[in-house]
Amino acid sequence: MSPDMVTSLVMLIVMFGIMYFIAIRPANKQRREQEVMMQNLAKGDSILTTSGFYGVVIDIMEEVVIVEFGNNKNCRIPMKKDAIVEVEKENEAKA
Structure with a gap:
């Protein structure tokens, strides 16, 4: 292998390494x-x-949760767990 091929191979490996750590x-x-x-x-x-x-979890199933929205406690909606972005534990919310 010529030095140019070795250099190209090393650069390719470095690029894959950078891609791994960035993405x-x-x-x-x-x-x-x-x-x-x-x-x-x-x-x-x-x-x-x-x-x-924002809502409060009322019931949990395997892939679905029942979430209560609003202050009137009448709006309960089933949704996939994948739709949840952030969770604040009940005891953390009261502190």
Whole structure:
């Protein structure tokens, strides 16, 4: 192999390494954090949805949660767990 080919190969490997640390690794970390958040989800937790609505978890099923929106306690909507962006635990909300 010529020195030019070795240099090109090294540059290609470096580019893949940079791509891993910029794109792939943070995405994997975010996915793991989302999984942990969903595993720790409990009734009474306050949530923020992907559409910007705040609510309180009333019931939890395998892939669906029942969320109560608003102050009148009459608006209960089933939604996929994937639509939850942020969770605030019940005891943290009162503190």
